[in-house]
Amino acid sequence: MFPSFTGSTRPKRQVNLSGRNNNPFAALPGSRTSSSPQTAQNALAQAQHERMLRQQERERPPAATKIQKTWRGHKGRKQAKVIWRQEWDNREGWESRGPSETRGSLSQLAAPAAYASEDECFGSLRLLVQFASLRNELDIQRLDRFTTRYLQSLQMQPCGYPANVWTYPLLRLAKLSLATLSAKRTPPLSTCTVDNLIALLNVVATAIPRQLASYSHQYFRTLAEAGIGRRCSNSPSIESAALALLQPTSDRTEQCYEGFVSEFLATPDLPAVFGGLEGFGRGIRYHTLADVLNKVLSPSSHDDILQLKSRESLLWLLAYFIYFRRLAYSDQQKSTDSPDVQYVKIVSRLISFLADDIGSRIEVSNRLPSSGSSISTPAASPVEPLPSFVSSEILTLINQQNVSSLLANFDVVPASSEGVSGTPSEASALASYALTLLRAFPRRGDEIRMWLFRGSTARGSSQASHAAEPLPAIKYFYQVASKSKIYQMISKDPRETVSMLRPDKPQIRENKPSYSIADESRDQQWRVILLFLELYTFVLKIMDDEEFLAGTSAYNDQWSWTRKSALPLDQVKELTSFLKNLSFSMYWNASEIAGIEAAEVKTSLAEYFGGNKAAQNEYRQDEGSAKLQEMSIAGVSGMTLVYMKGLVTGVLRMVYERDSRRKFLPRDHWLMTKYFEMDRFISAVVEEEEHRHQIQESYESYEADGNSQGGGDVDMDDDDDDDDGLALIGNSHVQQVRRAERLKRQQRKTSRRKQLESVAPRLEILQNMPFFIPFATRVQIFRHFVALDQHRRRGTSDPDMWRFAQMNSAAGDISKHRAKVRREHIFEDAYAQFYDLGEGLKEPIQIRFVDKFDTIEEGIDGGGVTKEFLTSVTNEAFGAVNGMEALFIENDQHLLYPNPSAVEERKATLQQAMYKEGSLDWNENIRDLLRRYEFLGRIIGKCLYEGILVDIHFAPFFLLKWALTGGSGSATKESGYRANLNDLRDLDEGLYEGLLQLKNYPGDVEDFSLNFAVTDTIRTSPTETKQITHELRPSGVSISVTNENRLVYISYMARHRLQIQPHLQTSAFLRGLGTIISPSWLSMFNQSELQTLVGGASSEISVSDLRANTQYGGLYAIGDDGAEHPCVQMFWKVLQSLEDSDRKKVLKFVTSTPRAPLLGFGNLNPKFSIRDSGSDQTRLPSTSTCVNLLKLPVYREEKVLRERLLYSVNAGAGFNLS
Structure with a gap:
């Protein structure tokens, strides 16, 4: 059963021919198996080790000799310095008690007195600079003694000791003095010693400025540290010492100024130390300073300048330079207000490094509360205000x-x-x-x-x-x-x-x-x-x-x-x-x-x-x-x-x-179509819009997850300035957390913007430069966006299918989309029943009209979205009928814009009704007015969303605000409307002409006695008015308009009339409009194109296009032969023969708007329809505008049809003629 079993229990012997020891413990020290057989690799390592030992043996004697030589040199110098110290002490009148420095003290020396001769002074100097050491406290005292005697000698010998033999010892003395002043010691040098050493530096700098220039950085750094540390009792002596190196002229003067610029002028708060900088300003050469500073700040040093100096130092350097420049030209006829080229280069270079610091810290200075405020203190703010000297000098720019x-x-x-x-x-x-x-x-x-x-x-x-x-x-x-x-x-x-x-x-x-x-x-x-x-x-x-x-x-x-x-x-x-x-x-x-x-x-x-x-x-x-x-x-x-x-x-x-x-x-100058594949441009844009929506949803879900974890509501589109009011509230920890959260929000916003730019370049171009693409193409894209949004929200664009799905859904509720509207109060009823829908107004709605007796009218609803309801709401709201409050008013060209006085008029009405300003009822009334504007914006958005044209014409400046609400994808400056003088013509022609005359007035405009304030007239009742004064700028009442500031006055006046005064009303309307129509879609059009979207094209009516897109019903329905009814053929013949103005009347009679759809009558919703309404030849044509239906009697003669049709369209009536 086991053929390989031999009966032996001993393991089989393994023969290893590789020469390697497979025992993992063989290499360990003390291992009995460490003596492995010699291999080629081990032999090489052994040879290298032996070679290293031989090399060490050869290097050891020379190294020992070098060490001995160094030690003998050190020992000899030490002994020599002991001898020199003893000799110096003897020369200074102190009997040495031996080589040990601890046996005596310089306190036992006689009171310092001037040297008797130049040779005596030179001998002491030469000895002192040879042995003096900063580690020896007695050497510092010797230096102080020599300095005192030397200065006294110079007072007796005003001309000094000019012999060249003094140059090198004086230079070494200056280096020793600088090192002594710079060294950190405990206890510190006495004030008297510091004063002596600075006076000594002054003397040496005057005697050998060229040689001392090589040490200018250390020289000025030491002087600055002495001044800032308040170690010198006489600050003018530091000033004199600094100027002593700057005033002489030599080939190394610029080298001296480099140290002055890099070290001394980078020191904060010098004016407080020296009681002002006028002495420095009078003593230095401004042009040399400018040349050197320009060299230091050259473009090649762009990477290094901020590493060498902190931003705080650069701020002070900028302030000092501005001050020295003003002082340099103060006594000359040349005005300091005309900057020279070099000054411009230097200041611009410095400010380019410091722009963020200057802007934020000046704003903090302006926002700081008074000293008695308990909100915060400057110390609690993470951003410190600018020092007063720096701020005052920078503001002179x-x-x-x-x-x-x-x-x-x-x-x-x-x-x-x-x-x-x-x-x-x-x-x-x-x-x-x-x-x-x-x-x-x-x-x-x-x-x-x-x-x-x-x-x-x-x-x-x-x-x-x-x-x-x-x-x-x-x-x-x-x-x-x-x-x-x-x-x-x-x-x-x-x-x-x-x-x-x-x-x-x-x-x-x-x-x-x-x-x-x-x-x-x-x-x-x-x-x-x-x-x-x-x-x-x-x-x-x-x-x-x-x-x-x-x-x-x-x-x-x-x-x-x-x-x-x-x-x-x-x-x-x-x-x-x-x-x-x-x-x-x-x-x-x-x-x-x-x-x-x-x-x-x-x-x-x-x-x-x-x-x-x-x-x-x-x-x-x-x-x-x-x-x-x-x-x-x-x-x-x-x-x-x-x-x-x-x-x-x-x-x-x-x-x-x-x-x-x-x-x-x-013509076509603005188009850039040659850079796009226009045959697939629309599909590519729609695809980018889907990607954009996916990115938006991913970020919204991320924000929702963060909020659910306690992050709170965060709007990533909020501007950074919104947090300015909270910058000084709370303790330092709260402020740190708040600022960190804002930083994270900015990073996420930047990340989202970059993603949008990468996945949607066509969409970005459409939102910011829509005129690169033909208008017709953009209209098609707009309709595709709407259809895409409908499918995303409903799953279908068919209202009946959505309504059926909602009725069969457990969570479906279409009751909110149904309303009963009174003919006499259409806007009020619509506002009361549909405002709470919000974005849900995009879905199909059902309307039932009732009369004043609450009887439901019979009629065709068209399947859901009732066109008549929307047009009636807009006509009533924009026309202010039935005693409604005028939400919109007309200009001289009968173009509509939000009533700029609506909020003030509502406030005046509330004051007359004895409401307390700021109370709950007061605020609720103001909010109710703004909600009406918002709802009206939704109604216009609903018309655009459903492709329903309304016969309403808005002022161009108001439409321009629509177009500028969606350019925030990248061009953030386009996210808001910028008022200008030309837009004022569309608001108030008289004001425009007056400001134009003011701008071009050749005389003194102060003759008009204008100031930076404006008086607005509001209506408090049908017969009474009230005047309210608003300042165009802080303290504007006391600021007169002059020839110099009249352009600013014109700019502020235009901004007030076009932007500030109607701000609340316009913002509410645009907020409602943006609820239905994405602002990015609106940004694809300019103001005239938006008017075309709302009211249709102003071109001539194309009868052939209308005929090709007309539906027929009843007796006029087209049969199998495809031929039109004779009366219908007669109608088209009559319509073709009419003037374009009469054709537009016919179109308005049927559809309630005289303009054709942008992309032709194929996009008219509902379709243009004709059906018969009897054969009575005396009966007039009638319409059902809610479904764009013309009820045309079966006329037998063309003349009768023409007369009856023109009579009906000019009578201005529709349904009630039936």
Whole structure:
């Protein structure tokens, strides 16, 4: 059974021929089996070990000799120093008691007195610098004694000891003094000793400034530490010592200033130490300081400057430099408000590092409560306010004359200059300076832009016929920008944008990109382009259409500065081509461009629980890194790709709006269809919308999970400014947690935005630059989006199938979608029964009309969504019939917009009714008014959702707000409406003309006695009015309107009328509209296109299209032969012969709107229908507008049909004629 069994129980012997010992314990020390047979590998290791031992034997004697030599040298020097100390003590009058330093004390020496001769002094100096050691306390006392006697000797010998033999010993003495002052010792040096040593440094710096320049960094660092530590009793002596090294002129003067800049001027709070800096300012040479500072801050040191110096040190350095510059020019005729090129470069460079710190800390200073407040204290705030000296000096930069005169010393780039070689560095310096000011002071951005806009060059272009005239800033920067390589390359091909925005070597180190010469040249060009766009944005807001179109007119000296700043239309066309290509590539290639962005910063536990200062500083750095996760454009902190998208998109849309009002660009100029596959563009966009919705749902589910775990409600779209009011509330731990949560929310929002950009480039383009795509294509996309949303919500687009599914579902409840509406109170009943539906208003609704006796009317409902109900609600609400409160009012062109006084009028009514302001009843009444606006927005959204046209016309500026609610996908600056002077014409023609005259008034506008306040008139009753005054800016009543600030006044007035006054009403309406129609869908259209969506196309009625999409019923139904009834053929013949105005009357008679659907009558819902209504020849045609049905009697003659039809459509009646 076991054939292999031999009967032996002993294990079989194994023979190992490899030479390796398989025993794992054989190699252990002491193992009996460690003596394994010698192998080739073991032999090699043994040979190496023996070779190493022989080498060590050879190296041991030389090493021992070297050690002995070093020791003998050390011992000899030590003995020599003992002898020298003894000799020095003897020379100083102290009898030595032996070599031991402990046998005597310098306290036994006689009182210090001046040296009798130069030789005596030199001998003591030479001995002292040879043996003195910082580790020997007695040597420090010897140094103090020599310093005292030496200074006394110099008082007796004012000219000093100028012999060259003194140079090296004095230099060693200075080094010894600097080391003594810098050393940390316990106890510290006495004040008298510090005073002596600083006085000694002053003397040495005066005697040998050139030699001491090599140690300027240590020199000024030591002086700064002595001053800040209050170790010196005489601070002017430190000032004298510092100036002693700076004032002499030599080939190493700049080296001295480098140490002064890097060490001394980086020291905080010097004015408090020295009682002001006027002495320094008078003693230094400003131009040398500027040259050195410019060298220190050169682009090549971009990576290192923040590693060498903290941001706090750079803040003080900036403040000191501004102060020294003002002081340097204070006694000269040249105004300090006209910055020179070098000053502009240095300040812009420093502010570019510090923009975030300056902006946030100045805001904190402004938000800090008074000293008696119990809310918080500055110490509890994680962001400290700026020191008063730094704040005051930095605020001097925000000066009208300072900014306006920036271009005063610059000439225009010659017309023959070769722009391809790069942007001039002077223009780039100006642009960098202005951009950093805008970045650091965002709340004063409009003022800075206005001041810069009012500036001009010293003289115009030599090629201009008006060469003596100054060139406006906007034209100067366009000339420079248009000649740049970036501008010319992108204008030709949008694909160049990627290479122009990405650095050559995308290396990221500590959230700071590496820098190269190519990057700097490219950044110089981008700075000029970005500043031009900033200025042009401001100009477009204050420039009316007449001034905008006057750019091609002949030059006139009497023109206003705004008109002189208008670009010629051919340049505007070139600019739009550049902006189109740039914006297209930034969205289409967003993921490729953003591929070099820095990684997101992770949140650490220290940010939640760290209470010490280091943790707070670390947290602030992480928060700043999170805000700057994207690369900075043009090397300016904060000018990120997101910022650039918003800026470029904003300018492009503003020019497009002008072209929409008054065409000045060629037809199809805005289209970019050649870069898309238009045959599958719609399907691709719909697919991107599905992906976007999936991403949105994933983030919403993530937020819901976080909230369920105690995170609270978090809106990822909330703006960061919403937390400003909470910044100073709570203890430091609460503030840390709150700020950490905000940081996490910002990171998630950034992550979501990047995902959307990568998966939906077409959708991003449609939302931000919709005019790149034809209007008809966008309308089809809109209808696809609606159908997709219907299928997502209902599972079907058929109302009857949804209603049937709800009735057969256990959770289904369609009672909320049914309403009984009185004819006399349609809006009120609809509001009462449908407001609580919210987003549910998207679903099919059923309406039953009742008369005043509550009798249900008979009629066709059309299957669910009743068109007549929606049109009746809009007609009643927008027309304010039946004594309703006027929610909307008309302008001079009978175009509707929200009543800007509605809220104030409601408040006045409540005051008359004796309601207490702020009470529950008061607030509920105000909320009820706003809910009505919101519900009206839902009704308009419902009409758009269902494709129902209503005969309502809105003001263009109001429609523009619809279009600008959905551009927040990337271009955040497009998420809100920007009021401008031209939109004011659509609101109040008289006010527009008045402000236009004010802007162009040649005299002194103070003659009008205007101030920054406006008086609004509201109606408190049908016969009474009331006036309310609002300030356009803080303390506006006391600020007069002058020639200098009238542009700001015009801008503020337009903002008040168009944006601030109707803000609550408009926001409520748009909130309701956005509940039904996604804001991103609305952003695909401009204001005129939105009006077309609401009311239909204004083109001529196409009878052939209407005929091809008409349904017939009753006697008129088409039989098997396919032929139309003779009366129907007669109707189409009559309709074809009518004027277009009469055709529109017929269309309105049947469908309640005179306009055709956007994509033709095939999209009319319900379909246009005709059925018979008897054969009585005297009977008039009638309609059922709820189903777009024309009830046409069977007429036998064409003449009778024409007469009866025209009579009916002009009578203005429908159903009651039946």
